[in-house]
């Protein structure tokens with residue numbers, strides 16, 4: 001890895017909000033505020049530049065690199081995001097060129113699932129792994145793989161979109177337009193909705209509410225999490241049988257539920273995965289929590305394009 005010699009400005013452009021932070025040369029991340037991810041692109045870029053200026057001012061020393069994690073597919077040069085059904089207004093916007101007008105120094109754009117995987121690889125559960133698969137389960141199901149220290153890329157800046165592996169024949173309509181994808185079956189809004197319907201409650205609730213209820217022994221919340229764990233375990237078995245990782249980590253809001261989800265993930269994985277696959281892989285919980293993608297934005301600009 002390059003010697004940073006200065007701080008990295010990190011940005012995480014997610015489906016609903018965009019976070020900023022400073023990654024100090026000694027390896028600490030300071031989260032420094034956020035803005036809504038809201039179009040049109042030109043006004044978003046203006047708000048982002050203000051956020052960047054404020055974040056850079058909070059650094060202790062010079063800020064010499066900019067790493068940007070983006071939810072969505074990137075073009076081949078990794079200059080712009082080209083597809084995300086949640087952020088259509090940002091598609092094809094020349095993001096890197098626009099940011100270069102405002103920031104003088106190396107800039108890297110990285111797919112958010114790769115960024116989360118990079119952060120876990122360098123700082124968390126992926127350390128020492130040769131083929132590290134990282135699943136981030138939140139609003140969507142992001143999957144990134146780090147092979148010998150490098151993100152696996154063969155389509156749109158990433159390994160494609162394995163969160164949309166089909167796990168249920170005749171399953172529900174997914175945001176991608178397909179049916180029965182793992183992503184739609186484990187997504188946070190869907191699980192919250194399932195719980196709300198099971199309880200017959202009128203007000204909105206979140207995945208966090210479901211997890212809290214399950215921890216308190218709520219008989220409606222526990223099966224919602226267990227079923228999600230099963231779908232996730234089946235999806236993970238398919239990915240493991242295909243890519244042969246030596247380690248798999250689970251990050252994101254659903255993984256925060258801990259054993260309430262992970263026991264059924266492990267059970268379903270153990271049932272569905274092949275014998276050779278199982279013998280040669282370790283399943284773990286991610287260690288970096290909610291800031292993994294923002295941390296990974298820093299590693300994207302510190303490590304990418306060395307080869």
Ligand SMILES: [Zn+2]
Nearest residue numbers: 164174176181
């Ligand atoms: Zn899908």
